[in-house]
Amino acid sequence: MIIPMELLSEYPVPDHALDVKQEAREFAEEHIAPNAADYYESGEYPHDILEAGMDAGLVAQDLGEAVGGKGYDLQQMLAIAEEFYKADAGIALTLQLASFGAEIVEEHGADWQHEEFLRPVAQNDQITGLAVSEPETGSDLAGMTTSAEKDGDEWVINGEKYWIGNAVEADWLTLYAKTGDDPNNRYGNYSMFIVPTDAPGYHAEHIPEKMGFRASKQGHIVLEDCRIPEENIVGVEGAGFYMLAEFFNHGRVVVAGHGVGLAAAAIEEAWDFVHNREAFGKTVDEFQAVQHKLADMHLAFQSARSLTWDAAERVANQENAGYWAALAKTEATEAATDCAEKGMQLHGGRSVLTENRISRVYRDVRIPVIYEGANDIQRNLIYRQAPQ
Missing domain, CATH: 1.10.540.10 (Acyl-CoA dehydrogenase/oxidase, N-terminal domain)
Structure with a gap:
């Protein structure tokens, strides 16, 4: 046993x-x-x-x-x-x-x-979501084109948002839109707004089937002269980019937790499989090549988990938060992809069966390396914010 x-x-x-x-x-x-x-x-x-x-x-x-x-x-x-x-x-x-x-x-x-x-x-009477990404850009926060313009005592929003969690289900969203056009202040041209999903001009539909995270729904939002009250702006005009940067530092640590959890799932599934599967007269775990793969999975997992919890404390204390958040997010989500890949190899042909948990984990791990800033963007942040 x-x-x-x-x-x-x-x-x-x-x-x-x-x-x-x-x-x-x-x-x-x-x-x-x-x-x-x-x-x-x-x-x-x-x-x-x-x-x-x-x-x-x-x-x-x-x-x-x-x-x-x-x-x-x-x-x-x-x-x-x-x-x-x-x-x-x-x-x-x-x-x-x-x-x-x-x-x-x-x-x-x-x-x-x-x-x-x-x-x-x-109080769990409503649910919400965050609308940032667009069909043509996700990681470039200063390249979004959805706009909000003042019209009397209202803001009029036009544009599209994509990959938005709860776009259909939410009661309201926090939405990121362009409010300025100063070429010398690229990061000061954006603001955050509270947009009720029943606002006139708000239209959303689910994005078609995804390869992973299938129980989570993301949507495509079209905003056509969507009108919201003037007072629905969050904070001050032009501060949206900086609000998101701070928010994502916390969010990326939690995403590192996504990677840690998925890596643990891959290891547990592979460990159980090789200890209960026989080949050439012995259980698969007795082969040194298998043991080395499992050892590598543990190395990746434990390194990522240690870094993630270290980063959580540092980000909570505002200690070079962007750097540590990017480190943790990148390391943990890539550890998950590595563990899932090795888990698939250890399962052999059975790995491709969708009824097997390892195949679901393998598909799921491909997604956290992208959201909340693709890992190539995280590497940019790590380099730029590295301690001098």
Whole structure:
């Protein structure tokens, strides 16, 4: 009998995050893992699991107590991410996206915006999302073309957004749009807005089937003279780029947790398979080549996890946050792709069967290396922000 592996150990998780880590693990084992295969096959939105996550107090609780949340910090959110993504990435992303971007409104928005928009999300009466990427650009935050222009006491928004989580399901979105055209101030031409999804001129549809993360829904938004009240701007005009840069430092650490969880899933699946599969009169794990592959998977995983938790503390303390966030995001998501690739090799021909978990993990790991800034962009950030 093979003893189940314990890769997502309590160390190096700080003491204050251990309780929520355990809650997330128990929830993942009860609600996410048993339903992962079915939701992957159907590609449906997991409304029932999202509701269960809300009932368990594990959705949108990074929002503060002042608006009805629990105020979970970066390390607590990372602990949740590890456990959820090990169980299933698509369902995990649905749970995470329910409040994605609301943190920007909490940090920079007005008190009335907190009450009208954040409180319903923190209390799980509404869900939201963040609209940044566009059909022609994703990583170039200063190259977006969706525009917002003043017309009396309203903003009129025109353009398109793509790959937007909850574009169809959300009650409102935090949306990034161009409000200036100063060639000498490329990063000061953008602002953030709260856009209700029932606003006139807002149109959204689901993006067709994806190869991975199938239980998470992303959408294509078309904004045609979409009108919102003047006061729906978040913070001050022209500060949108800088708001996003700060937000993504935290977000990229959590995405590193996505990679850690997926890497753990790949290792556990491969470990179990090779210890229970026989070839040439012995179990597959007895071959040195197999042992070396598993050793390499552990090296990648443990290095990435250590870096991720180190980065979480540094980013939380605003210690060269952009550098550490980029390091963690890149290392952990690429460790996941490496572990999944080796896991596929160890499974042999059976790896290609969609009924096998390793094939789902293999497809899922191709996505976090792209979102929240593709890893080539992260390498640019690492080089530019490296300690001198």
